[in-house]
Amino acid sequence: MEIAEEDLEKMYDWINRMMKTDTWYPIKSEKAFDVIMHLFKEGVLLNCELDENETHIRKIDNNLISDN
Helix, strand or coil: CCCHHHHHHHHHHHHHHHHCCCCCCEECCCCHHHHHHHHHHHHCCCCCCCCCCEEEEEEEEEHHHHCC
């Protein structure tokens, strides 16, 4: 599936502007999942993680991540 640059930008902006830290958000469509996975592969979602079922995403506080 080809992903439009506009969709990537919209999702990236939404994640960084609208998502609250440590709150799980459902991934509501296959298209949204594909866009999120593409952003992960590009390495631009360093402050996010998926749940173990890959049905929810959350923004994490990088200051709380331990390097140990």
